[in-house]
Amino acid sequence: MQVVEQIAAVREVIAPVQRAGRSVGFVPTMGALHRGHLDLMETARKECDFVVTSIFVNPSQFAPHEDLTKYPRPKERDLELCQSVGVDLAFYPTVDEMYPRGAVTSVIVDGLSTVLEGAIRPTHFRGVTTVVAKLFGIVTADRAYFGQKDYQQQLIIRTMTRDLNMPLEIRTCPTTRDIDGMALSSRNAYLSPSERTAGLCLSHALQRGAQMAADGVAPGVIAEAMQDDIEATPGVVLDYAVVADPWTLTDLTESQSQMVALVAARVGATRLIDNAIWGPSLY
């Protein structure tokens, strides 16, 4: 596995790969890798000739009060994990390499970026779409891999890619969960044992919601039940629990064949999110 820090070095490695007609798969990450990231890399490994990952904690998607400085950056461990699943090239840029002085361009996805996570984190998705557009320009992959865990993020990235006619395919892969159902997240590392137990209320609420949906209960009633479940958990503060249209993220009042349930809550100082798609597979 090659590890490079410079944009020009990425291009130098990838150009001959693409000239040779080999397909390139790309897994952008913020590091602090867990099994979910590795699952994305293994899927890319199966589907593509050459696998690139990026490890970059992107400042522009953190608000000033958020956890940018304390976000974990276990560089050696992350690189070993990438190597273990057969990544060919790891791009590990500095902030200055990605955002040189004078950078003034942003990519904005209207509407979808201002609801749910975007309502709570107003500048977050502008930071995500801008850095992902940059990474797509640098890596020029044929396919990029995202986790369903960040449902709204992958939807916004799909929308950006479609609207700007970016020449690659977005692949969304199932959320990887611990044996108890907890969605894997780098932020789970912040949780104390008791907080981790409390945080299970998110996946439990989604499981209960799925059963209610299967029983034909109206989406608004399901959303309220999920909200009640989460709010009833000591130490947990609900941000939202909704049943929404999978493409527009607008709240549903009536059942439809494909629905997405999205939940978010704070457990102590840590924000957790999770989601579930109900109905036929979307991706």
Added chain:
Amino acid sequence: MQVVEQIAAVREVIAPVQRAGRSVGFVPTMGALHRGHLDLMETARKECDFVVTSIFVNPSQFAPHEDLTKYPRPKERDLELCQSVGVDLAFYPTVDEMYPRGAVTSVIVDGLSTVLEGAIRPTHFRGVTTVVAKLFGIVTADRAYFGQKDYQQQLIIRTMTRDLNMPLEIRTCPTTRDIDGMALSSRNAYLSPSERTAGLCLSHALQRGAQMAADGVAPGVIAEAMQDDIEATPGVVLDYAVVADPWTLTDLTESQSQMVALVAARVGATRLIDNAIWGPSLY
């Protein structure tokens, strides 16, 4: 020359060209082609193995009161001109092909987009950067060609391309002028003979400014002289005449080795712009 209307058709034509290792040059236009456009295409023809042009009157860069509906669209003549200079592929999309229902993504270049033309046309450059990003995603060229005539536009596109790490080179080519010095523009077709004569005050002001700059006159004094020249012309209303830094577009108070003079005025119902780079070549 092939002519296609569908994005998928562009990709189908270009993919084998690039797989064969041939370079692709791209000249995006709004049609109503003149010698300036053809000069760009001829430069692309010299520098690239395969030349693509797009002809698309982009609604999102026109404000509601502007000339979108009356903008000239001489399709057959434009395609013949493209063929005459050796264009390989002409992309002639519909508005629906470029902006399907539900498109919500924009590319924004802060700062540069809000001064000069951007101050007078507040949504203009957002429309330009978004459509150019789309066209770059569709054509996946190695080089794209723009005229210096739209100095601020090419600077903003360069900035976008750099900031988003788009994998292509921007080439800026000299303004093509009529024998009397008038910068070629599709909008010149709107001018009556007397308006056309009046419109010469823009290039004349730039010529006088160039002489003053060569004589070491301060930029502020040159700007005032250009403003006076344009305002003194009957039938012409000045929008701006400035001497600016070529990278930031901020007004200069002291001379520097490279400067750009930018002028804009209305002649009757027609807006005209022009510019000149003073000092060593920028591009």
